[in-house]
Amino acid sequence: xxxxxLAGALGFWLLLGGATAADARGCLKGAVVGGVAGHFAGHxxxxxAAAGCVIGHHMAHRHDRHR
Numbered sequence: 001x002x003x004x005x006l007a008g009a010l011g012f013w014l015l016l017g018g019a020t021a022a023d024a025r026g027c028l029k030g031a032v033v034g035g036v037a038g039h040f041a042g043h044x045x046x047x048x049a050a051a052g053c054v055i056g057h058h059m060a061h062r063h064d065r066h067r
Contacts, residue, residue: 025064030056 034052039045 024057026056026058026060027053028056030054030059 030052031049032052034055035045035049037052038048041048
């Protein structure tokens, strides 16, 4: 039990230490819009939020390129 707990804590700290900040520009706005649309289109809010995040990030990147 102690070994398993120690291995889990070590794995958690290794993952946490390797994490970097993500560039979520456009993702949050797209996720909200996609989640709402997915909810009203057959209770698929999580799938809509995931798709909205991808599309929102793509559109923000495209907008930055045009500048």
